[in-house]
Amino acid sequence: MTRVRVTAPATAAHPVTESREAAQESDVGQVFVRSLIRSQLRLALVVAGGFLVILGAFPLLLAAVPGLAETTIAGIPFDWILLGVGIYPVIGLSAWLYTRTAARNEARYRDLAGDP
Amino acid sequence: MNPGVAAAALAVVSVATAVIGFYGLRISRTTGDFFVASRTVRPWWNASAIGGEYLSAASFLGVAGLLLLSGTDALWFPVGYTAGYLMLLLFVAAPLRRSGAYTIPDFTEARLDSRAVRKVTSLVVVLVGWLYIVPQLHGAALTIRITTGLPSWVGSVAVVVVVCLTVVAGGMRSITFVQAFQYWLKLTALAVPILFIVFMLAGTGTPALAAPAENPTGLAPAGWYTNVSLLVALLFGTLGLPHVLVRFYTNPDGQSARRTTLIVLGLLSVFYLFPTAYGLVGRMFAPDLARSGQPDAMVLLLPRELIGGPAGDLLSALVVAGAFAAFLSTTSGLVVSLAGVISQDVLGAGVGGFRLAAVVSAVVPLGFALMTGSLALAGSVGLVFAFTASTVCPVLLLGIWWRGLTDTGAIAGMVTGGVLCGGAMIAGSLAGAASTPAWLAQPAAWSVPTAFAVMVLVSRATAGRVPKTLVRVMTRLHTPERPLATGR
Numbered sequence: 046m047t048r049v050r051v052t053a054p055a056t057a058a059h060p061v062t063e064s065r066e067a068a069q070e071s072d073v074g075q076v077f078v079r080s081l082i083r084s085q086l087r088l089a090l091v092v093a094g095g096f097l098v099i100l101g102a103f104p105l106l107l108a109a110v111p112g113l114a115e116t117t118i119a120g121i122p123f124d125w126i127l128l129g130v131g132i133y134p135v136i137g138l139s140a141w142l143y144t145r146t147a148a149r150n151e152a153r154y155r156d157l158a159g160d161p
Numbered sequence: 162m163n164p165g166v167a168a169a170a171l172a173v174v175s176v177a178t179a180v181i182g183f184y185g186l187r188i189s190r191t192t193g194d195f196f197v198a199s200r201t202v203r204p205w206w207n208a209s210a211i212g213g214e215y216l217s218a219a220s221f222l223g224v225a226g227l228l229l230l231s232g233t234d235a236l237w238f239p240v241g242y243t244a245g246y247l248m249l250l251l252f253v254a255a256p257l258r259r260s261g262a263y264t265i266p267d268f269t270e271a272r273l274d275s276r277a278v279r280k281v282t283s284l285v286v287v288l289v290g291w292l293y294i295v296p297q298l299h300g301a302a303l304t305i306r307i308t309t310g311l312p313s314w315v316g317s318v319a320v321v322v323v324v325c326l327t328v329v330a331g332g333m334r335s336i337t338f339v340q341a342f343q344y345w346l347k348l349t350a351l352a353v354p355i356l357f358i359v360f361m362l363a364g365t366g367t368p369a370l371a372a373p374a375e376n377p378t379g380l381a382p383a384g385w386y387t388n389v390s391l392l393v394a395l396l397f398g399t400l401g402l403p404h405v406l407v408r409f410y411t412n413p414d415g416q417s418a419r420r421t422t423l424i425v426l427g428l429l430s431v432f433y434l435f436p437t438a439y440g441l442v443g444r445m446f447a448p449d450l451a452r453s454g455q456p457d458a459m460v461l462l463l464p465r466e467l468i469g470g471p472a473g474d475l476l477s478a479l480v481v482a483g484a485f486a487a488f489l490s491t492t493s494g495l496v497v498s499l500a501g502v503i504s505q506d507v508l509g510a511g512v513g514g515f516r517l518a519a520v521v522s523a524v525v526p527l528g529f530a531l532m533t534g535s536l537a538l539a540g541s542v543g544l545v546f547a548f549t550a551s552t553v554c555p556v557l558l559l560g561i562w563w564r565g566l567t568d569t570g571a572i573a574g575m576v577t578g579g580v581l582c583g584g585a586m587i588a589g590s591l592a593g594a595a596s597t598p599a600w601l602a603q604p605a606a607w608s609v610p611t612a613f614a615v616m617v618l619v620s621r622a623t624a625g626r627v628p629k630t631l632v633r634v635m636t637r638l639h640t641p642e643r644p645l646a647t648g649r
């Protein structure tokens with residue numbers, strides 16, 4: 046039995062990608078690229094910062110309001126509900142907002158840079 | 162528990178894993194398939210696979226065990242494990258996919274145009290992978306000992322053998338199907354027994370034995386430093402885990418990498434409700450399990466403790482099956498990514514080198530696991546996150562977002578972070594858990610900022626070494642693919 050090393054077939058993806066990068070190396074292209082990077086970074090930092098503020102507020106809330114942690118809802122203590130369940134919707138919402146806005150930033154870049 | 166039932170559960174999971182692996186083999190033909198599934202995996206499959214791979218022994222057994230021991234303090238573990246994925250989505254998911262690299266060393270080499278950076282990154286990645294496999298094998302040893310009465314080493318060896326067989330046979334393509342299957346298996350295996358238990362407790366009106374806030378062991382609660390440092394480790398450690406990153410290359414483009422991460426966040430959020438429920442029920446209805454000295458076994462023991470009889474045995478078997486899925490999936494994910502790194506850097510690319518590298522990546526941590534005793538699972542995995550956050554995370558974040566990073570800076574930062582965090586881990590294990598101060602036991606809060614600072618300062622001092630390819634690479638990382646390039 047002969048063994049043959051098989052490699053992936055060449056696709057059209059590579060040449061297109063190369064020309065995409067070459068076209069964007071012009072001075073004008075780079076202005077758009079830099080502004081895209083800045084807006085994506087700003088977006089990521091704002092979402093991360095907002096999430097961390099809410100995350101930090103949860104234990105502060107429990108510490109600040111006496112008796113809140115011991116309050117039970119359907120037999121489950123409130124501190125378990127807040128940290129064990131309540132934080133996940135906040136994570137999901139932050140992620141959804143970010144994904145939507147990041148895609149929008151990219152769409153604006155496409156318009157500006159004249160990509161088809 | 163009936164040892165026969167547990168053994169049957171193990172056999173079923175192992176055979177199912179192998180069968181799906183071999184089925185995948187038939188459609189896995191090219192070198193690209195072996196490494197990254199040719200980037201043609203759909204978002205839902207891919208997200209299930211990422212979830213399957215990520216939810217390790219620490220999530221399946223360790224979180225509930227720690228919740229039983231330390232109550233709400235331990236809730237930071239599942240929150241951190243999930244929020245780490247949010248950070249990954251925000252800062253690395255799309256750019257990393259667009260970089261087009263197979264592994265983390267591929268990425269750092271491409272970004273910094275330096276072979277030396279590649280070597281250091283490979284070393285760090287292999288270390289992280291090995292450190293992370295060891296607790297999985299400890300978890301397997303614990304599960305085997307508790308549920309079948311067989312010696313501990315049987316569990317670790319069984320996991321390594323099944324993983325080697327699947328990875329060697331099918332590579333990444335079949336692993337994707339195996340992992341996706343294992344996410345749903347793990348979710349079912351945790352959800353069904355606990356729902357059963359909760360309905361039974363509610364139905365019979367069994368009174369709680371202890372209040373959830375009551376401390377069953379008398380251990381001191383964690384201070385704010387420990388919680389903050391743990392969160393730093395988990396938030397910034399996730400985005401540097403090699404087995405998590407390699408999955409992102411299986412998305413067709415940057416946008417779908419983001420969509421996949423969004424689905425993963427949903428899957429993780431649903432999953433972590435269940436270990437939390439185990440922790441709460443265990444604390445209220447079975448506080449004596451905390452004093453048995455094996456809190457990590459709580460998830461395995463709770464169904465028998467609270468339900469008993471044949472129903473308890475069957476539910477326990479389901480939990481055992483899920484636990485083994487956790488060990489198998491995380492270990493095989495790590496082995497695939499380590500084998501990718503080792504085969505490319507040491508043995509030469511190609512399918513033969515990949516297979517040999519896979520065996521090497523699984524057998525080395527097996528030796529280490531057999532020589533060492535198990536710590537609390539969630540805690541030892543937390544330390545691995547601290548190590549990644551101090552080494553891989555700074556080079557990824559600065560590499561993606563900061564034009565000033567140089568190869569010298571990257572190496573200096575990774576070495577500093579690795580030495581500081583690794584040193585703290587070694588000092589902590591030598592001193593023993595009881596006499597280790599909090600700042601040494603949980604080093605992330607100071608080792609991560611130091612690694613970042615060293616990386617930035619050294620890069621500034623060697624600003625002349627910024628690579629010539631910088632403009633092209635940054636453009637590639639951040640600009641959307643043309644619709645043409647991906648065929649959509």
